[in-house]
Amino acid sequence: MTNSLFKQHWHDAAVVDIWSERATIQCWFDVEAALAKAQAELGMIPTKAAAVIAEKANAAEVDLERLVQDIGFALHPFVPALRQLEEICGEEAAAFLHWGATTQNIFDTATSLQLQRSDTLLRQRLERLLAKLAEIADAHRTTVQAGRTHGQHALPISFGLKIAAWIAELRRHMDRLRALEERVFIVRMGGAAGTYAAMDGHGRAIQARVAKLLGLHDGGLPMRSSADHFAEYVCVLAQFAATSEKIAQNISFLQRTEIGEAFEGHHDGKIGSSTMPQKRNPARGMIVITMARLLRLRAPAALDAMVQMDEADGAISGVCEAVVPEAAIMAVSIAMQLELLFAGLQIDAGAMRENIDKSRGLIMTEAAMMRLAPKMGRDHAHRLLYDVAMAAFEQRQPLLDALKSRHDIDGVIDIEATGDPSTYLGESADCVDAEVHATRTAAK
């Protein structure tokens, strides 16, 4: 899907590049070069060989067509690339290539490199998105909107609060991403069975050094059948995707014809339907929702792929190899689409205020209850207002009228005071301020 021409505009081109075949091969080569350098430093291989490898290990030199055919013939995913690298480096250096390593050491470390780069893009986009959301939340810290639960008007909120809750959730994802770096962006150079058997006793030192050279972390005991780091990362991306899907779904709901409280940007030439010229669809939101669902289904796959037999099981780790890049590409692309969505978002505060009246004041029932509570107990106030509100609903009577018609309420509390939803926003603005402040402080 991430390769489909029809969906090219869905994806962040930079993250697609990170995971292209050519860039992947370059990462393989970079890992081989770092391994050679570390081994030369420790005297395991000639310094000159390492230098030649570092200089020549250029993926641009690879004959892709031949590579594809050779992989199909050898039924091995890496040896054909290694053969080409040997040729590129020349006989002398080739002798010391891939010394003591196994394919998965190279592949997994390359994936770590690519993941780290994707992750950087993701966080940059998230920071920009958070800044934009903070701006909107701040501007609407007291913009009154119907708070809805289970689809029904519940209490008034500020539109800023809705946004601030998304900020809070996205910021937690940033925390999660920060917390996993050392566990996820790692190097393992333990050879075929994780014993460093072919590293002449220098294995752990080599692994640490390669990590340093590549800007990654030492992965500890290098057992190939341990894939918890990939599962952890994909699970956190899936959590981010779920939040993104929620945001997009909520915005799309606000754009519904009957709601009309917010709208995605429109430009001349943006088309909603091949047969209904009037359609203005929440196009970005739809892209986000689709991609978020596609990303999320990678989470159970990555969890499955942790369950490997013995010291390695390529049938199972192969699933990870497929889903990790896709998840990374979709995560950054989702963030990009959310940026575009909010960059163009039009907000209609007037519609928000109008919609709130559609419950004929019933949205203020709790406010009335809490005024009655000190007089008769919260429990009795709830029972009393239940009767009042149910009747008002049935008869389509405004709440204020219903309250006034009850002698056990009228006079007991100031009924008019429950008429204005803007007086019952609680600590909405404070909550917004806290999130906006935290976002801006973190950005500094």
Place this chain on the structure above:
Amino acid sequence: MTNSLFKQHWHDAAVVDIWSERATIQCWFDVEAALAKAQAELGMIPTKAAAVIAEKANAAEVDLERLVQDIGFALHPFVPALRQLEEICGEEAAAFLHWGATTQNIFDTATSLQLQRSDTLLRQRLERLLAKLAEIADAHRTTVQAGRTHGQHALPISFGLKIAAWIAELRRHMDRLRALEERVFIVRMGGAAGTYAAMDGHGRAIQARVAKLLGLHDGGLPMRSSADHFAEYVCVLAQFAATSEKIAQNISFLQRTEIGEAFEGHHDGKIGSSTMPQKRNPARGMIVITMARLLRLRAPAALDAMVQMDEADGAISGVCEAVVPEAAIMAVSIAMQLELLFAGLQIDAGAMRENIDKSRGLIMTEAAMMRLAPKMGRDHAHRLLYDVAMAAFEQRQPLLDALKSRHDIDGVIDIEATGDPSTYLGESADCVDAEVHATRTAAK
């Protein structure tokens, strides 16, 4: 994944072609042409326009690069292609293109066409695979092998029986595929809301006629938010994938170093490891397992995508658009890999016979119990042999010796007769014969 150059050899090229961008556009155009033809027949549009469309609707004429850019600008997946088709057909015919239809009518019908073609490939491969499996099962209808449950030797089976059980399961998938044709390979031409509003009263007739023209089935009430047909198909493919994964996992197990009962084909140049020259991996099996898992994770996604709001929800149906082609490609490719696997399979009946002795005769404990049962009751026989077998296991004593050392068994039954596992295959051969016969009969 299905587009990755590194995995090109995993995939059946014919099914990849069916779902290529160019072939997809051709299917869109074929549906438009069929629609125009049906409408011309009913007098809704000029016959000449339909004829021009039929003649000119050639995807090879489409400028793909421009299309990709236009889709990104319009944020609509089809109108840019329609615009090019209009240009290709010329002003006069263009006036009558896409009459009364909506994008999803075209897309879903095109998908049906592609699915039907994929399905044909799948069944052809399955038939060949079944023929090969029947050949193997037949040849090994009485080849003795350890039957294993929960990883422990249970009872003797014939290797043919193991294969026959796979045949039975695959044949049930064939039945499932046959049973869903009318529900899945369908045409819906109801327009934007499924009302045929722009069809001038001919909607149902047009839909039926388009189905006929395309060799598909009439989809009935054409509500766009009904996606049960896609979910059904993906679920059946997922069931096929699970069977395939089971087969591959079992063969890979038989190839394990300690078991050595069956081996994938090997050729000079097939490589198992970049660092361990001796490795012979179950390479085809690994490909099957990985793809089967990747296919299976599409099932919950397709089920999710059935839950759509209102008369259509592109955010949700977009998930289907992504996973259905991937599932179809992987299903055919899995079948291809299984064909290749069994074409090269080497079977070591001697190793099967040797392995059976690794339980020191304990695999015949039930046989002994069933001989004792008529004498003392099955319940008592079970208790008695439990004691005997547990002690024999602890002391690594052969079952025959253990039986002989018990005066309450020796003489009561003919102990030697429980020594030969080939005498306790039950109806294995009959079961094999039944499946082989059914397979060959179906193929005629």
Place this chain on the structure above:
Amino acid sequence: MTNSLFKQHWHDAAVVDIWSERATIQCWFDVEAALAKAQAELGMIPTKAAAVIAEKANAAEVDLERLVQDIGFALHPFVPALRQLEEICGEEAAAFLHWGATTQNIFDTATSLQLQRSDTLLRQRLERLLAKLAEIADAHRTTVQAGRTHGQHALPISFGLKIAAWIAELRRHMDRLRALEERVFIVRMGGAAGTYAAMDGHGRAIQARVAKLLGLHDGGLPMRSSADHFAEYVCVLAQFAATSEKIAQNISFLQRTEIGEAFEGHHDGKIGSSTMPQKRNPARGMIVITMARLLRLRAPAALDAMVQMDEADGAISGVCEAVVPEAAIMAVSIAMQLELLFAGLQIDAGAMRENIDKSRGLIMTEAAMMRLAPKMGRDHAHRLLYDVAMAAFEQRQPLLDALKSRHDIDGVIDIEATGDPSTYLGESADCVDAEVHATRTAAK
């Protein structure tokens, strides 16, 4: 979850009973009795023993507490129950109990019995639900409602059409359920490795006879590691769950405060919130959605459980044992909740008509386009109306006014005729009639 006291009202008591521990044990005993009867008929065991077993095999006699403890000690799920059954039947008959069978033969056949009973309940409920939906669809075959796609007003539909589409989907599920009976409600009596080794050559005959006696189907080659029948059933239930979730989600949407087109029944004492006395939530819909999602997640688990090693793998089939009963209970309970939901549903046709005006006539843009199309070509009409509609949207101008202000439209078509959405329902009523007719015919 299906056992939670807090959720007791969610579940159909009859289906919960079918899967209770006591009822499960009874099914195990019924299978043992049928096996004994079949074996006596073929002379494998004494007729008297079979008669005693048939008479005594009563789960009410089982000491549940002791059973639970014995299972924990033996770490075997069935032998402790078998021991109690032996005691209940007495020494003489006990000798011939469980002759030639293995635990899973008994368990899986018992599950088939329970599934078949659940399935009967499910279909009874579905038939009642379909009858009710047909009644509603019929009554609203021309009730005008906004058709919505991607959350935006698209075209007018009739409310009956929306219902009829659900009928069509549910009827397809009925077809699917019918189509799988022979594959799913089956008996397998092949013993531990599927060879019928302990059946003295009568295995296939016994299996066929047990099936007959229990009203089930012959499962063919009785390999224990074949679980495609369970996966198939759960997948179809998951498809039904997805449709149910869609229906519930759509009704809940219609009940939203701003929409108000339909409402779940209310009774005095039904409470929406502990703090907001006015809340009327779509309570049944919420139950349906939650259960449907819980059911759906059983589908990938059941598919996973098809992938078993060797001749049986209890670690994997154990997943099936857990999820199949839960799926069956939830399916019937979902159907019950939908029945309750529709039994109380209140429909507000007036609100439907009012809401349609919220797009200020834009919902009729396609109607205008199709009138212009014969004059200028559909392609040009689309472009022209795109400009008109986009401008009208921005300026909040009614479509009719916008059309009238264009000299290239006014006079070209009869603009007023595009003002009434009830004239643009297409074949909605015919589609409703077809589904209602089909439902009523099937019920006869």
Place this chain on the structure above:
Amino acid sequence: MTNSLFKQHWHDAAVVDIWSERATIQCWFDVEAALAKAQAELGMIPTKAAAVIAEKANAAEVDLERLVQDIGFALHPFVPALRQLEEICGEEAAAFLHWGATTQNIFDTATSLQLQRSDTLLRQRLERLLAKLAEIADAHRTTVQAGRTHGQHALPISFGLKIAAWIAELRRHMDRLRALEERVFIVRMGGAAGTYAAMDGHGRAIQARVAKLLGLHDGGLPMRSSADHFAEYVCVLAQFAATSEKIAQNISFLQRTEIGEAFEGHHDGKIGSSTMPQKRNPARGMIVITMARLLRLRAPAALDAMVQMDEADGAISGVCEAVVPEAAIMAVSIAMQLELLFAGLQIDAGAMRENIDKSRGLIMTEAAMMRLAPKMGRDHAHRLLYDVAMAAFEQRQPLLDALKSRHDIDGVIDIEATGDPSTYLGESADCVDAEVHATRTAAK
């Protein structure tokens, strides 16, 4: 499933208790009492009322049968319990119960309490499990075993290394559990829409205070539709489950009849089969695998449940309410079963050594290659040994013999030195030591 009598022995009784209905109600009441206490401290409600609530809020007083019926009638999950609590507390205190809170505030906070307690049990079990694993790893730091990749002998490892890799993975899960405490075990008291509207300006202070009183963390912006904390926790449990499944699957493999390297404990009366008296199954391992898979399928459900509309959506959060307790119960129970499994594990180092010879020395091919590499280059050594090893495999020739027969190898390297796998364990023992040390240090 977690309630099934048949599976009672699968589960840790203590964690089942934590999530029992009675204990759940007690947690609800404890949260109400803490809320009242915090509000009394801030002068929002009378101190006496808070004291009475604290004293009387005892779940043992609740009439469960009545509660169940009332919930079914009110179709509300909490108000009936609140009504009983009001009665228990008496008129005066009842007036101030549930002040300013909404049901979900109580439920989610109660769940946090229960999760925190489950989590404590989980970590206690994990610590004991780690100590046991460290003991085994230490004892077998140089016990030679075949390292297997893709099912084929790869390189020698020590059995301790295999265990140490599990330790490393489990320790990372401990890190993950520690890292999420502040985000997951939280209090949110924001009322119905997360605004603290009924908290009289003290909302944020109350929330912080309730957290303190209950030993939980302040949940920040209290939006009810934020469920990332539950998803995060379930995802980490799913990762732990995957590791557990891997461990159990590996041990079960080592117990296979043909391998016989390790065995679960056996006791007289532990039964493997109702028909095969000799069966010794990996019973604990099977329980772990089944439960781990059942746990893992909760992860996508919890991720799904993050996607909520508006300020709350009970249809979606209901899924969380169902799966979170199940996941917590299964996690602790899995840990318990692993403890039991390793407590009884029998290890056969002799069998490990014997099995290694089944590849006829080929497991040492890399060792030979790395000795040749300095003489001819790693690339040439790989090619040369590929030819040697492939031929040796085909002819079933021992590697040493094959090497000796090559004049370009014999004499070039010391062939005999490649005959002893115990000389090629690399840094296995060092890696074991590091994990054992880390485990023991952490435990102090």
